[in-house]
Amino acid sequence: MVAFSPLxxxxxxxxxxxxxxxxxxxxxxxxxxxERPEEEAxxxxxxxxxxxxxxxxxxxxxxxxDTDPCPICSDFKRDRKSICVLESARDLNAIERSSAxxxxxxxxxxxxxxxxxxxxEEIKLPExxxxxxEQPEVEELILALNPSPEGEATGLYIARLLAPAxxxxxxxxxxxxxxxELDFVDELTLxxxxxxxxxx
Amino acid sequence: MVAFSPLxxxxxxxxxxxxxxxxxxxxxxxxxxxERPEEEAxxxxxxxxxxxxxxxxxxxxxxxxDTDPCPICSDFKRDRKSICVLESARDLNAIERSSAxxxxxxxxxxxxxxxxxxxxEEIKLPExxxxxxEQPEVEELILALNPSPEGEATGLYIARLLAPAxxxxxxxxxxxxxxxELDFVDELTLxxxxxxxxxx
Numbered sequence: 533m534v535a536f537s538p539l540x541x542x543x544x545x546x547x548x549x550x551x552x553x554x555x556x557x558x559x560x561x562x563x564x565x566x567e568r569p570e571e572e573a574x575x576x577x578x579x580x581x582x583x584x585x586x587x588x589x590x591x592x593x594x595x596x597x598d599t600d601p602c603p604i605c606s607d608f609k610r611d612r613k614s615i616c617v618l619e620s621a622r623d624l625n626a627i628e629r630s631s632a633x634x635x636x637x638x639x640x641x642x643x644x645x646x647x648x649x650x651x652x653e654e655i656k657l658p659e660x661x662x663x664x665x666e667q668p669e670v671e672e673l674i675l676a677l678n679p680s681p682e683g684e685a686t687g688l689y690i691a692r693l694l695a696p697a698x699x700x701x702x703x704x705x706x707x708x709x710x711x712x713e714l715d716f717v718d719e720l721t722l723x724x725x726x727x728x729x730x731x732x
Numbered sequence: 733m734v735a736f737s738p739l740x741x742x743x744x745x746x747x748x749x750x751x752x753x754x755x756x757x758x759x760x761x762x763x764x765x766x767e768r769p770e771e772e773a774x775x776x777x778x779x780x781x782x783x784x785x786x787x788x789x790x791x792x793x794x795x796x797x798d799t800d801p802c803p804i805c806s807d808f809k810r811d812r813k814s815i816c817v818l819e820s821a822r823d824l825n826a827i828e829r830s831s832a833x834x835x836x837x838x839x840x841x842x843x844x845x846x847x848x849x850x851x852x853e854e855i856k857l858p859e860x861x862x863x864x865x866e867q868p869e870v871e872e873l874i875l876a877l878n879p880s881p882e883g884e885a886t887g888l889y890i891a892r893l894l895a896p897a898x899x900x901x902x903x904x905x906x907x908x909x910x911x912x913e914l915d916f917v918d919e920l921t922l923x924x925x926x927x928x929x930x931x932x
Binding site: 536537538539540542543545546547549550551552557559560561562563564565566567570572573574575576577578579580581582583584585586587596597598599602603620621622625641 | 736737738739740742743745746747749750751752757759760761762763764765766767770772773774775776777778779780781782783784785786787796797798799802803820821822825841
């Protein structure tokens with residue numbers, strides 16, 4: 533590997549830390565930033581700095597926001613009787629896009645993963661428990677975690693932990709994705725779809 | 733599309749301007765930057781700013797560098813009789829990695845492309861012509877442009893333009909890539925390899 537200039541090397545190293553960005557992509561991005569007009573690169577640098585320093589976790593739902601409480605928690609038109617529990621702030625956007633849910637959220641910022649040394653205290657689960665104690669109006673907890681082994685395990689853990697609280701605890705349905713073809717659906721999804729079949 | 737916070741929206745918009753980064757990837761990168769430790773995001777912002785403000789084109793070869801002249805132009809062990817003409821600073825790294833060339837470079841920062849409204853004056857071609865006048869010791873010009881239609885056309889243009897100067901003008905060989913299989917090589921490459929066949 534030939535060394536570029538020290539400043540360029542540093543930029544490539546920093547860009548390589550981004551998810552899905554390897555050495556080669558980092559080089560391409562770095563050269564792009566240096567070859568394009570100066571404002572473009574500086575605006576990106578400023579946007580990163582301002583977004584990082586200006587946003588923090590909402591003290592209620594732990595969503596990323598530049599106001600506290602976040603726009604969703606402070607929107608009194610939303611149904612305050614249900615909380616949808618998510619793995620990441622990105623998932624919140626996916627649910628909002630579907631327009632099928634009008635309650636509140638709670639972002640865990642991770643899932644329990646013994647292999648990665650992430651226990652219940654490392655995610656925003658203590659915050660959820662405290663919140664349920666402070667907001668007795670909550671009636672339903674919807675676990676919308678990713679259908680991965682860790683997501684499933686975290687969901688079960690939360691369900692067992694909160695069972696004594698007398699809440700209704702639900703999870704998203706598993707089954708066929710809309711517009712998919714039976715032939716292309718994997719065996720696990722198909723067996724879940726059969727198991728969860730509903731009368732018409 | 734649900735709006736995130738204004739600062740996050742701005743960050744996503746800036747990241748989307750990077751090459752190969754779409755809306756979805758920009759969101760993933762933005763959330764990564766906001767969820768990881770603060771130093772990581774701020775270091776990237778600083779690296780972008782410093783690299784952009786600290787590097788400029790070498791006044792001789794137009795390569796990106798934080799010194800002027802760049803380390804290659806100021807290295808007196810290099811063969812000053814040949815100049816390798818490149819499309820971008822990234823290509824310079826590729827040639828250096830091969831260790832097969834020890835002369836100087838000239839980075840055009842683009843190729844002539846009438847469709848994109850890029851003429852000979854929009855790339856660093858006037859600088860090359862001026863440089864050849866100031867450096868009469870140059871004997872060979874190696875055109876190492878990408879084997880794309882624009883690259884080929886730019887090479888031909890430069891070759892015709894500089895023909896009266898009495899320089900030796902060469903271009904990189906076309907043919908089979910090392911380690912490739914004949915069966916997977918496209919027709920054009922194969923026909924160029926046959927045309928350029930050499931006696932053993």
